[in-house]
């Protein structure tokens with residue numbers, strides 16, 4: 302079976318690395334000739350338009366994506382019949398306001414939010430939600446890009462001038478205790494399996510590190526029921542991540558990612574079946590794998606440039622993943638995972654890795 306992947310970044314690369322042992326074959330489509338999954342499987346360089354995507358998908362048995370901003374219009378042709386997850390998930394997740402409305406319809410609590418199309422609407426939204434608040438572009442935002450924190454009334458006009466060429470959403474700022482995410486997989490027959498909640502630390506809007514399982518197990522059942530509702534409503538097949546703020550001990554949904562997710566990279570070594578393998582099992586119509594953990598796990602992202610490998614690989618049990626990407630400020634170039642029987646030991650090795658990667 303041949304899997305076509307739209308986007309050839311590190312997520313696509315890790316999908317292929319997980320799928321080859323299952324006997325799957327891969328091909329990638331990306332506009333960048335040096336996209337890092339191209340080192341693992343054939344890469345077609347092209348734009349995401351209907352003709353290119355249809356031609357690319359013609360000799361694939363199933364089509365998926367490693368990038369959630371694939372233009373939905375490019376999936377209007379024959380390729381759409383092979384696409385999993387389906388267009389509805391992409392479409393809903395590509396617009397932050399539509400996504401929040403979707404959560405609301407499913408009775409999933411979110412931070413307060415308002416659509417903003419003008420400075421006047423921004424002023425009204427701030428009057429209703431209060432300050433601080435976060436102004437975000439509705440589309441094409443990721444890793445903290447396209448966002449401004451508003452602290453005082455004087456911040457409104459400059460923030461609107463910077464972002465207001467595009468439709469915006471204003472969100473109440475959440476003074477969260479923690480950020481967590483839930484990853485789950487749904488099969489073609491509707492079977493649903495979730496991994497334990499993961500605790501995430503972001504720096505400058507980019508994921509810095511993840512630790513699983515989240516210490517407070519009491520939130521697991523509620524999160525699973527919410528993500529299951531999201532996936533069922535979208536008739537979703539594959540892996541999805543739902544990112545949350547924990548505020549006053551309760552979950553507020555931030556956003557979902559209709560794909561494998563950075564906060565699930567620890568599942569490669571830390572879980573019986575990784576997010577990458579389970580995504581492939583789901584879209585290929587195979588039986589899902591066990592999502593149980595192999596102890597505690599922690600993952601550190603390597604951002605900007607690869608530190609000297611020896612410095613990381615000499616930490617006990619460190620699993621290094623170098624994506625083979627050229628260095629660039631803010632770019633995810635790799636990650637490293639440690640797994641162990643006790644949480645304290647795993648956290649100590651994470652701290653050691655952080656120090657050595659700095």
Ligand code: AMP
Pocket residue numbers: 412435442443444445446472473474475476477480503506507544555556
């Ligand atoms: P996002 O692109 O929406 O995931 O935002 C990136 C990061 O910015 C989040 O993981 C949070 O650390 C922070 N952030 C975004 N929205 C809010 C909010 N409404 N309140 C507090 N922090 C936020």
